[in-house]
Amino acid sequence: MYLELRHFRTLRAIQQAGGLARAADILNTTQSALSHQVAGLEDQVGMELFVRRSKPMRLSAAGIRMLRVAERILPEIAGLEEEFRALLSGKTGRLHIAIQCHACFDWLFPVLEMFRHAWPEVDVDIRAGLAFDSFPALLREEVDLVISSNPELLPGVTFNPLFDYHPTFVASSKNPLAAKAVIEAEDFRDQVLITYPVARDKLDIFTELLTEARVEPRAQRAVELTAVILMLVGSDRGVAVLPDWVIRDVKSNADYVTRPLGPGVITKRLFAATRDEDAARPFMAHFLRLGRSEPVKLQRE
Amino acid sequence: MYLELRHFRTLRAIQQAGGLARAADILNTTQSALSHQVAGLEDQVGMELFVRRSKPMRLSAAGIRMLRVAERILPEIAGLEEEFRALLSGKTGRLHIAIQCHACFDWLFPVLEMFRHAWPEVDVDIRAGLAFDSFPALLREEVDLVISSNPELLPGVTFNPLFDYHPTFVASSKNPLAAKAVIEAEDFRDQVLITYPVARDKLDIFTELLTEARVEPRAQRAVELTAVILMLVGSDRGVAVLPDWVIRDVKSNADYVTRPLGPGVITKRLFAATRDEDAARPFMAHFLRLGRSEPVKLQRE
């Protein structure tokens, strides 16, 4: 039995129009076409869907059952078409974000909150699980945007710069290093270093300082949550290096000291990687604008 | 945008099979056909429904939205097809009954109760509204069975005899006529006659007795409900003639007397009119069997 939407549309039209001939007008076809079509359909299902004893033909009991299905299905289709049109016009879409940098939650969340209000139709999500191969995931359209500080040369991917940050040293005010104005690589040799649980080539402190200086901290401890890292640092169980926007909460706290890394000033840049074809979409452009301006504002507060 | 079920089926198959080639097997077609079809579909909606960057192609964000609709719609269609199959095999169907005779509720209800249990899938209903043109309604398939005691010669309609009944006189035991053993036409001349509110040619007392005898009762009062008629008769506000099966409730009641009409015994036969093509359907045959036997049993109780 090969029912098709055409059949449902015809059925509904005949019902609405109250007859074949008028239905043909609605559907922009001929009365004959519908007659053939209905005959074929009735052949398919093996029974009469219409009663022809009275002249404008009417639905039979079986036809009414089919009509009920038509009236559940066709609006569903119409809705989908509407959705597609909205998708094309750019009012709606999907913004699933992968974050490579653990600490990015901190500024991303407020930014997404703002975004959500401006684009309520866009399906928003943050995916933390795929820190590793987030770029392949981007290309596969499993996600639509990747927050990263390590731009790569990838065909089909645009790296949109967001803002700069400084990986910043944070320690307990009781820690001996609190006495120094600038923290250098050698200072880590007798410290316990607390980091996020990711590979070293994704950790600023290593890529920007320790690896090159060939310095190994006394110990390294991996901790998932930023709040827990700060807690451990506060009780002098170790030191950490975090983006400065994360530090702002403890800057004014007497238990902590924050110090720049040195000798030179270390600046890193955060990027939002998008697929080329998406970069121009209105909501995407808006998100990128928010992602450039809002975190900077947040930090000034 | 001309979406068709074919597109939804293809989409679902590709998702299930995890690729074009395997989907082609499921749908009993070639990989090429699906490739062309998908290309055409994407042309229609104006965007890519699949991501081809990785090799077994996967749904894009837009494709997933369409898939969701597919998964709501396709089971709906499958359900309808199942319903059609059941309709064909005769397990299910519709039995909307029109009753010309007001009093038929009394035996029809218990019969329908029995029927409902045997054929739970059949859509049962009683329609009282169209006493007049119930035969045209039968031919238009607005109803599927008409209870009538006036068989007509109608092409396409079968009149299945159900059972015989006797229009029976009922009056208060205080009524003078209670003294007579048999009630004849002349006896009505000085009585108030209570009937259902229908035309005289549908009322047994007129068609079988008074019309021919040219007797006019002192007054006629039309009452809708059988219970009310009996109440009025009980308080001697009038007399009535009702089918004997209705009388059985008051037969043993000392307030009422019931008497045969005469001089000859008057017997009427009730028929169930069906469309020719329906008469053989299993559930219809079953209903007719019940309609022949059950009312007789009820009356013996």
Add this chain to the structure above:
DNA sequence: GCACGATTGTGAATCCAATTCATATATTTC
């Protein structure tokens, strides 16, 4: 009851769109 208008059915011809076949291209895997 007849005639006219409206409505549906039918068959042949036509058209168009979907499929097939053969093959090219691209990706993954080992």
Add this chain to the structure above:
DNA sequence: GAAATATATGAATTGGATTCACAATCGTGC
């Protein structure tokens, strides 16, 4: 890098849906 797997493409073909012209039927008004 070769083999295997997966998708795309283009031309040819097919078959189902539509059109056209007309027949058949029904409903209505006079």
